[in-house]
Every structure is written in structure tokens, then in C-alpha cells.
Amino acid sequence: MKLSSKALLALAISTITATAYAEPVSQDFVPTTLAGASAQSEAKGFIEDFTLGGTTRNWYAHESLYRGGSWKYQKHGQTLTDRNRTNWVQGTIINANSGFTQGTVGVKAEVALYNALVLDRSKRDIKGGSNRTLADSNGNAVDQWSKLGLANVQFRASNTTLTAGRQNFSTPIVDTIGNRALPSSFQGVSFNSEEFSNLSFQGGVFDRVSPRTEQSLSKFRSEYNSAGAKGVETDKVYTLGANYQPFKSLKTSFFGANVKDFWNQYYFGATHELGDSQQLALTTGFNYYKTVDEGKKLMGDIDNDTYSLSLGLAHQAHSLTFAYQAVNGNEYFDYLHETNGIYLANSLTSDFNGPNEKSFQIAYGLNMAEYGVPGLKFNIYSARGWGIDGTHYTGNRGVVGKGYDGIQVQDGEKHQEYGVGSSYAIQSGPLKATTVRATYVEHRGSEFQSDGSIKEFRLVTTIPFNIL
Known part of the structure; x- marks a missing residue:
């Protein structure tokens, strides 16, 4: 992988700036x-540590297509079109958790x-529901x-x-996604090992996903593919990786996954922190994915390198983030549907993951805790993507x-997003711990x-609650 001139410049800026400030981190x-202590040695018992609680989430979204876009729906046997779609769902989770029994295991x-x-x-409002309303x-x-x-x-x-069994699981390649009224979950076997002070391991094998807006389990499929695919x-997703913190200021992750007959995917991520947010704190983040076809190549031939590089500056209540992202490949950077397996800086409403796409984002955040209102936050961002080229696919x-057929028409495409x-x-x-979040996003392609x-x-x- 070759870093672009912009990525190298961002790295240089972060290095130079870091030398100009104190380093309390x-x-x-x-x-x-x-590890200094064994979690199992502190087990309280199956019944003794039993909890019953959950969350309830009121999820509302209104969308409007423009520049000629429209959704279709059926009414009295006729196909009608409308540029608006509204989904409003109350999702509730009741979770029963026992404690661990005592003993060696x-x-x-x-x-x-x-x-x-x-x-x-309303049939007219939900427009078939998509992954929002069943x-x-x-x-x-x-x-x-x-x-x-x-x-x-x-x-x-x-x-x-x-x-x-059916479980939540979180890694940079296979990750539960919770941006609807209810989250997804996965069916399979996994492990998490934290036997060392700064090194942990995770892995799993899964054969089904429980989608956010479906009642039954489904096989895994890709997020991006052609209409015919x-x-x-x-049938199977295997993943294995490690989280390693070599320095107090540096955290890294290494993961790989085999999606049977789709692809092999590899991930490396690193986050480095410098400074003090009361003066100036600097956070540099790097994420890299390598994806290659595997087995029967059901998604076609794939050879894709995608990375993002971000630089965040924080001073008291204020934060400013710059992020550059690049896709090196003639197909989309892809990940598994009903997962959040895309730890890229410019994955927003759009993933900015088109073939050969480059993108840049600038974001500003304000934490009102510094002004006496803890819990209140604001953010604004703008992102642009350019150079989308699928003509060589x-x-x-x-x-x-098959695969990503259809992207061949994308020749110099571009888009922008504001939020x-x-x-x-x-x-x-x-x-x-109840949270209320309002967002407005505009995307133009x-x-x-x-x-x-x-x-x-x-x-x-989102309102959490405890019953027992």
C-alpha cells in the first residue's frame, strides 16, 4: 500500500505539532x-449475580429524496411514487443475565x-420498510x-x-450494529481472552445473523453488490484477532476474517494520543483493510486496499477532526450486511467506499460539560468524495x-455530505443515562x-431500565 501525499502530509503535521506541546499523556x-487478577475468582454465583433489565428506544426518521429521486409503493394494485419516507418504531429489549457460577470454570x-x-x-410512509420497519x-x-x-x-x-449461541460480538470486521430501533446479533461460537495486561484475543465462527428488522435468522451476505447478486x-464467517497496547498512548488492533466463498479480509488499526485537552490534545487514528476473493468467489474477483487517516485536536470543550480516506481497488470496499464491520473514519451516512474513491472530512464537536451542562454535546461535519471510477472493473x-456488476458506469463520480x-x-x-439524539444529514451525489x-x-x- 502506498500512502498518498495528503496522508503523508497529515502524518507529518501530527508529528511536528506534537513536538510543540507538552505531553501529559x-x-x-x-x-x-x-493479568493481575482473575475475573472468575470473583464470581458471585449463578443466582446471586442475576440481573434483569433492558432498554427501550423510540426511533424516528424522515427522509426526502431530491434531484429526481423517488421511492415506490403499491396501493390498490397500482405502483405509486413519492420522494418522502417516514419510519417510526419503538424497540424494547428485556435482558436476563445470570452471574457466573463459582469454581475453576x-x-x-x-x-x-x-x-x-x-x-x-402508513403504507405510503414506510415505502416497504427496508431495514427500518418490518x-x-x-x-x-x-x-x-x-x-x-x-x-x-x-x-x-x-x-x-x-x-x-446467539450473541453480541464486536471486532473491526464482524460487529453488532445498533443504529435502528433494535440491534443485530450473531449465531455462533466466540471467545474473548484477557489473560495479559495489555494484550487480548478475540475470535469466533458464525453461520447466521439476526437482522435489525427481521424476525428470523438469515445467512450472511455483503452490504454492497449488484442487483442480481x-x-x-x-454459510460461514470465521474471524480471529488481537488488541495490543504497546505504549500507554498507543492502542493497536490486528484482525482477520474468512467469509466462506466471498473473501478473506485483514484489518490493522492504531490510535495514538498526545497532550492534554485542557491545553491541546492530539489524537491520530489509522485504519487499514485488505480484502481479496476466496473459494468460489461468489462476489467475483476482489483485490482491494482501503485506509483512512484522521487527526483530531481537542481544546477544553472544542474538538476539530480532519480525516482522509482512500479506496484502492476497482470494486467497492465491502463488508458484511447487518454488521458494523467498517471502522473507517469517513463511514457516515455514506460510506465513501466507491471504487478508487478518495474522500476528506472535517468535523467540529462541542462538549457543553465545560460550560456547566454535562451530557449536552453538539457536532457538525462536512465530507466530500471524488474520483469514483468503476470503469476498470x-x-x-x-x-x-455477478459481484459488483453495474459499477462500470461510475466514471469520475463525486458526492458530498453535510451533517x-x-x-x-x-x-x-x-x-x-437516558439519551436523546437529533441529527440532520444532507447527501448529494x-x-x-x-x-x-x-x-x-x-x-x-433511548431509555435504560432495571427490573431486578
């Missing part, structure tokens, strides 16, 4: 030693019931539905835990509908850019 080397069980109540049931084959909203979101058994020895699915090997948001977290009282031109307002309120 320690840069000391962290030796790797055995502890056993624990977790069960969570997911329930969705559709508050806007709808039947006629486009009618399923008014209320439930499913078993989590159901697993966990075994723990020392600081290593093995989990079997939507039925292409994989041959990964479908001439088969229409503003505000959030507030209640600090105390019976509603402590050129003729063949895949995300189109859209405006969206979203209001999300």
Missing part, C-alpha cells in the same frame, strides 16, 4: 505481563427478548413483533470466556449480475454515485 512502554446464561412496536403504520410482502407494516435477540451460554476460566449468501468475469447533530444524556435521577441525493432528519431516544 504518558508515552511509556507497557510491558506484557499476566464458571457458567453463565444470557437471554434477551426483542420487541418492536410500529408507531407509523413489512409483509404487500408492503404493509407488521404492527408489532418479537423475537429472541440473544440466547447464549458462557463458560469462563480465569479471564477467558467462551460464548455459544442479492441472493448470494455465505472486470471482477464479475463478464457475468451480468449536524445534538445529543443529551441525563446525568442523574430515575432517568439517568452525481448521476451514477450509488447513494443518490437525500435529506434525513432522525430523532432517537
